[in-house]
Amino acid sequence: MTESVLDYMTRLGRAARAASRVIGRASTAQKNRALLATANALDAARAELVAANEQDLAAGRANGLEPAMLERLALTPARIDSMMLGLRQVANLPDPVGAIRDMSYRPSGIQVGKMRVPLGVVGIIYESRPNVTIDAASLCLKSGNATILRGGSEAIHSNRAIAACIARGLAEAGLPETVVQVVQTTDRAAVGALITQPEYVDIIVPRGGKGLIERVSRDAKVPVLKHLDGICHVYVAAGADLAMAQRIAFNAKTYRYGICGAMETLLVDQAVAADFLPGMAAQFRDKGVELRGCARTQALIDIKPASEDDWSTEYLAPILSIRIVDGLDQAIEHINHYGSHHSDAIVTEWQGEARRFIAEVDSSSVMHNAPTSFADGFEYGLGAEIGISTDKLHARGPVGLEGLTCEKYVVIGDGVALRGQEPG
Amino acid sequence: MTESVLDYMTRLGRAARAASRVIGRASTAQKNRALLATANALDAARAELVAANEQDLAAGRANGLEPAMLERLALTPARIDSMMLGLRQVANLPDPVGAIRDMSYRPSGIQVGKMRVPLGVVGIIYESRPNVTIDAASLCLKSGNATILRGGSEAIHSNRAIAACIARGLAEAGLPETVVQVVQTTDRAAVGALITQPEYVDIIVPRGGKGLIERVSRDAKVPVLKHLDGICHVYVAAGADLAMAQRIAFNAKTYRYGICGAMETLLVDQAVAADFLPGMAAQFRDKGVELRGCARTQALIDIKPASEDDWSTEYLAPILSIRIVDGLDQAIEHINHYGSHHSDAIVTEWQGEARRFIAEVDSSSVMHNAPTSFADGFEYGLGAEIGISTDKLHARGPVGLEGLTCEKYVVIGDGVALRGQEPG
Numbered sequence: 077m078t079e080s081v082l083d084y085m086t087r088l089g090r091a092a093r094a095a096s097r098v099i100g101r102a103s104t105a106q107k108n109r110a111l112l113a114t115a116n117a118l119d120a121a122r123a124e125l126v127a128a129n130e131q132d133l134a135a136g137r138a139n140g141l142e143p144a145m146l147e148r149l150a151l152t153p154a155r156i157d158s159m160m161l162g163l164r165q166v167a168n169l170p171d172p173v174g175a176i177r178d179m180s181y182r183p184s185g186i187q188v189g190k191m192r193v194p195l196g197v198v199g200i201i202y203e204s205r206p207n208v209t210i211d212a213a214s215l216c217l218k219s220g221n222a223t224i225l226r227g228g229s230e231a232i233h234s235n236r237a238i239a240a241c242i243a244r245g246l247a248e249a250g251l252p253e254t255v256v257q258v259v260q261t262t263d264r265a266a267v268g269a270l271i272t273q274p275e276y277v278d279i280i281v282p283r284g285g286k287g288l289i290e291r292v293s294r295d296a297k298v299p300v301l302k303h304l305d306g307i308c309h310v311y312v313a314a315g316a317d318l319a320m321a322q323r324i325a326f327n328a329k330t331y332r333y334g335i336c337g338a339m340e341t342l343l344v345d346q347a348v349a350a351d352f353l354p355g356m357a358a359q360f361r362d363k364g365v366e367l368r369g370c371a372r373t374q375a376l377i378d379i380k381p382a383s384e385d386d387w388s389t390e391y392l393a394p395i396l397s398i399r400i401v402d403g404l405d406q407a408i409e410h411i412n413h414y415g416s417h418h419s420d421a422i423v424t425e426w427q428g429e430a431r432r433f434i435a436e437v438d439s440s441s442v443m444h445n446a447p448t449s450f451a452d453g454f455e456y457g458l459g460a461e462i463g464i465s466t467d468k469l470h471a472r473g474p475v476g477l478e479g480l481t482c483e484k485y486v487v488i489g490d491g492v493a494l495r496g497q498e499p500g
Numbered sequence: 501m502t503e504s505v506l507d508y509m510t511r512l513g514r515a516a517r518a519a520s521r522v523i524g525r526a527s528t529a530q531k532n533r534a535l536l537a538t539a540n541a542l543d544a545a546r547a548e549l550v551a552a553n554e555q556d557l558a559a560g561r562a563n564g565l566e567p568a569m570l571e572r573l574a575l576t577p578a579r580i581d582s583m584m585l586g587l588r589q590v591a592n593l594p595d596p597v598g599a600i601r602d603m604s605y606r607p608s609g610i611q612v613g614k615m616r617v618p619l620g621v622v623g624i625i626y627e628s629r630p631n632v633t634i635d636a637a638s639l640c641l642k643s644g645n646a647t648i649l650r651g652g653s654e655a656i657h658s659n660r661a662i663a664a665c666i667a668r669g670l671a672e673a674g675l676p677e678t679v680v681q682v683v684q685t686t687d688r689a690a691v692g693a694l695i696t697q698p699e700y701v702d703i704i705v706p707r708g709g710k711g712l713i714e715r716v717s718r719d720a721k722v723p724v725l726k727h728l729d730g731i732c733h734v735y736v737a738a739g740a741d742l743a744m745a746q747r748i749a750f751n752a753k754t755y756r757y758g759i760c761g762a763m764e765t766l767l768v769d770q771a772v773a774a775d776f777l778p779g780m781a782a783q784f785r786d787k788g789v790e791l792r793g794c795a796r797t798q799a800l801i802d803i804k805p806a807s808e809d810d811w812s813t814e815y816l817a818p819i820l821s822i823r824i825v826d827g828l829d830q831a832i833e834h835i836n837h838y839g840s841h842h843s844d845a846i847v848t849e850w851q852g853e854a855r856r857f858i859a860e861v862d863s864s865s866v867m868h869n870a871p872t873s874f875a876d877g878f879e880y881g882l883g884a885e886i887g888i889s890t891d892k893l894h895a896r897g898p899v900g901l902e903g904l905t906c907e908k909y910v911v912i913g914d915g916v917a918l919r920g921q922e923p924g
Binding site for chain 1: 750836
């Protein structure tokens with residue numbers, strides 16, 4: 077193209093801002109029609125989708141992409157089915173837009189309440205998986221937002237083919253195609269432009285590896301919805317049912333090693349350590365999990381030493397660090413200090429321990445007698461998630477449709493005016 | 501002091517982070533005791549407060565401070581009364597911390613809900629008014645946050661004397677003095693350090709002129725709660741009761757010229773302009789308000805022309821720009837384009853016009869048959885406000901106790917684990 081990347085991205089941004097006004101006032105029925113029509117368009121375009129994806133795969137193989145990367149890139153019939161199912165599920169979710177809450181009369185006579193409204197324009201930056209194009213676009217559309225999608229250059233043909241299906245879906249519902257725009261250039265400068273245009277983009281959601289998220293966060297002038305690490309803990313407290321504790325800790329570590337909610341450090345109260353650790357360690361070893369322990373743990377079981385770094389490492393692998401703590405206070409202190417404010421659990425039957433842990437652990441999800449592996453939008457009933465946030469402002473934890481909206485005040489009067497005017 | 505400003509601010513930040521754990525779990529009764537004891541301490545320290553303030557006033561007069569600035573700086577007996585009243589009012593507000601909502605069972609057996617928790621550490625940067633020290637500290641304390649207060653150097657003696665009263669109040673309630681810390685140095689580098697320590701400070705609230713807010717926002721690495729402009733509109737729609745419209749528009753402009761909710765542009769539907777504008781203009785002129793109008797307005801009444809700049813100017817003065825619009829669409833477009841997303845009102849009896857205006861105007865407060873001058877935390881029933889935000893993330897509009905908190909997920913199980921473990 078002859079226009080510069082910056083000009084191109086500005087044009088996309090302007091179009092997205094204008095489209096956000098249209099999708100922001102679209103009815104639930106119209107948005108659902110667009111979602112269902114997109115599912116049908118994907119179904120009708122299976123051959124084109126596979127052909128486009130084959131182009132990406134061939135280029136990927138030629139460029140020496142790793143097998144795991146090629147696997148993520150592949151658009152199999154099952155993945156097309158899964159995108160279609162996702163669209164239909166999002167169509168079935170309740171529409172958050174327009175809900176008004178807490179409308180009440182004030183002494184002056186005005187009524188004041190809050191109305192839920194879309195954020196406006198959401199920018200999504202992601203890596204190889206082309207199905208993110210549908211997942212992200214559908215959540216943004218249902219929540220009344222316009223979207224600018226910037227996928228990885230290795231998936232450009234697949235993403236264009238998917239974008240064509242979304243455009244068909246939008247058109248069938250009478251919505252402008254600019255509601256969902258896929259960045260058509262693979263120039264890296266496009267990302268730089270997208271994350272520095274607060275006048276056109278209201279929030280950026282980076283989806284991918286930690287390197288991508290760090291780069292985006294560092295350079296962005298637009299708010300970024302993100303989590304960097306998932307250093308999650310299970311604390312087996314003095315009041316724990318030890319059989320339950322073993323079941324929870326085992327599940328928190330081994331359900332899937334690679335998820336952000338996987339436990340990375342197990343904290344064990346000194347009161348129960350001698351009873352609990354030998355059996356627990358044996359189960360982890362049978363599963364092939366490498367264990368690293370504090371000095372007190374080393375005194376109880378045969379285990380490699382944990383270094384200071386271990387307490388702040390997200391392994392995402394079959395490795396687990398174990399620390400024996402003096403009690404609840406030290407457990408909470410350890411988690412708030414070394415953790416990443418993601419998801420942390422206590423196992424106890426004692427209400428007093430649970431109450432304090434829940435109130436004082438400063439994490440986006442705090443759990444009682446449940447494994448941290450549950451930290452997921454689907455498990456929480458959000459239907460789907462656009463991401464997980466460990467920041468404290470706006471949305472915290474798994475973010476679904478509600479996190480893609482905000483609330484404005486609605487004030488209704490009957491001509492009432494404030495008394496006491498400007499002197500003079 | 502021999503330590504550097506950066507070291508000093510880091511020490512304050514660390515102490516604030518530690519204190520935030522204590523105030524975050526303090527009971528409502530304990531926090532209220534601290535607020536009421538601070539009010540009593542102010543009452544007992546009237547002589548010291550006035551003496552300290554006299555030092556600031558003398559220095560201000562010597563440095564040639566403007567009379568308006570000196571007026572804002574003065575700590576009169578009435579202002580001490582008003583600080584005490586404020587403390588007692590905040591003690592009477594409901595405590596938002598710890599509330600759990602929407603706890604419900606999921607198919608897996610876990611219960612999921614959201615718990616309201618403090619943000620952590622709030623940094624307040626403000627100019628000459630020493631009463632902000634009490635206003636801000638009391639809201640942060642009640643919402644369970646630690647506070648670092650950086651007032652203007654011209655008020656340093658007054659702020660130190662007030663801080664001593666807060667320290668007495670905290671001590672009486674058994675809370676550490678580090679819950680509320682007043683920056684003791686007047687070195688400007690302290691502000692730079694405060695706004696770039698996300699590890700110790702969770703949110704910055706700048707209170708003061710636009711210059712201060714712009715500087716803080718530009719340089720901050722911590723999220724900033726702010727609004728820059730209040731370019732507020734009243735739209736007199738085709739369906740307006742014209743007598744009501746005149747009352748509302750007059751109040752929106754003249755209640756107080758200097759508040760951020762003051763109307764700066766009046767939009768009038770072409771259908772009612774000829775009937776409405778002559779009487780309205782006469783009332784404004786009698787009050788001494790300078791009027792500037794679009795070409796169509798100039799054709800109807802004798803008025804100076806408005807320039808393009810007028811539509812995006814916050815006068816904060818007895819000046820008003822007037823534009824005749826074709827209808828609702830143009831009014832909404834004008835407000836979303838030229839406004840500052842602060843507070844905007846429609847006057848109409850027609851439900852359809854009001855419904856669209858409320859849904860589509862992208863402002864933190866949208867009003868129907870009420871003047872924009874109502875945009876205020878006290879009028880909205882928040883009890884008090886720490887500021888007004890025109891950003892879309894986190895809190896929007898007047899921000900009270902709730903805006904100083906966030907929500908984390910609480911997950912409760914009974915040992916349930918996720919099925920389907922890591923293969924292998």
